[in-house]
Amino acid sequence: MEPTDHLLAEARRYGYIQGDQVWLHPFMNLPARQVGQVKESEEASLAYFAQRFEAFRTKVDDLLHKMEEAENKGSFLMKALHLKEQVASYDGLGDFESLHRRLTDAEENIKVLVARNREKNLSTKINLIKEVEALHDTVDWQGAADTIKELRQAWIKTGPVEKQLIEELDARFHDAVEGFFAKRKQFQAEKKAMTNRVYDKYKELIHKSEALKNSTEFEETTRKLKQLQQDWKEVDGSLPRKQANELWTRFRAAHNHFFERLKEHINTKRPEATTGGNGSSADENLNRKRALVGEAVALLERPMGEAVARAKELQAAWKKVGPVRGEESDRVWEQFLAACDKVFELSALEHFVRKRQANGLDTSSTPEEQYNVRVQALRDFIKYDRQEQEVLEENLGKLSDTPGNEAFRTMLQGKIRTFERKIRTKNELIELLRQRLVA
Structure with a gap:
């Protein structure tokens, strides 16, 4: 055919x-x-x-x-x-x-x-959104920004979903991304503001020190410079390493200049005396600080209102005592700090208990019941402190090792040490309350 x-x-x-x-x-x-x-x-x-x-x-x-x-x-x-x-x-x-x-x-x-692919694409996009949202609480800003860049590319490469879901998913992904960068921007602004405040505080202390370095009022100036050194230690924050080193060098130079002059003055006027900044001998200063420690420890036996007021007076008096040589200086300071911390923590505990009683939440009356209320409150406080400490430690662990993060790292380390001291103090108060119950 x-x-x-x-x-x-x-x-x-x-x-x-x-x-x-x-x-x-x-x-x-x-x-x-x-x-x-x-x-x-x-x-x-x-x-x-x-x-x-x-x-x-x-x-x-x-x-x-x-x-x-x-x-x-x-x-x-x-x-x-x-x-x-x-x-x-x-x-x-x-x-x-x-x-x-x-x-x-x-x-x-x-x-x-197409329907199967859109279901797969939907699952992929939801997972991408969750990955971005999981970065909300990070402090590893650079690492998170790099991750978000990769997630953005993955979002672009992912195929379409059902039309009625496109707008909602795009908005959620965009909000999560923008939320991260807004939070990073806020953190950077706060970090810059904190850095500026810390810088201004250090500069102020430097200017005060440099204004005193040539003073001939040796006793009064020694006391003032010691206070400035303490103020320097108490500045809440830090700076990039290079900047901090430059400021510390200026601060230390002013103090070294004065104390070299003081040394010459002492050698000329009283070469046989070893004195503190207030004219008292180092041994006398140590005895005065030990006396302040003893009084601070005894405050726990006084009514809380009086104890708190007196603790603040003792703190002011401590600053006026001259220096103590060697390791004993740190030892008496730790003892004094621990004693004052107990007073303030016990005062906070009693305030909490009174508030519970005022709100009708505490009907305990016997000494044992009162003891149990206070111990349970302290244990709850310790739990919260540990949670805060763990968050700080987690954030510290995530912080990248770059010079720009040095100030934030130092701040986190300082806060962690503060919570360690708070927890230790509360545990010691629990033991103190137990001893009072059985006494």
């Missing part, structure tokens, strides 16, 4: 001649329709429109083959829909119903794949 004979047979199977017109038989729900006119002959016209169908079928075959081979099958959906639409209007003679069925099957398969 010649090729034209096959085409002619296919044409007569799916079409017919009526007058001078070529018609396609009805198929599916479509009525018979005219596809062309008879020109040279009926056979030639039928064969011509059968050839047109073969050309259209080849386009469908090529598309379905490419779709089968492609990874992203969804990109072929619109082309498949376009060819499917042409089935109802294309001028040709052939089995259009089978082509429509093949294109419909391909369309359904693509829609299933």
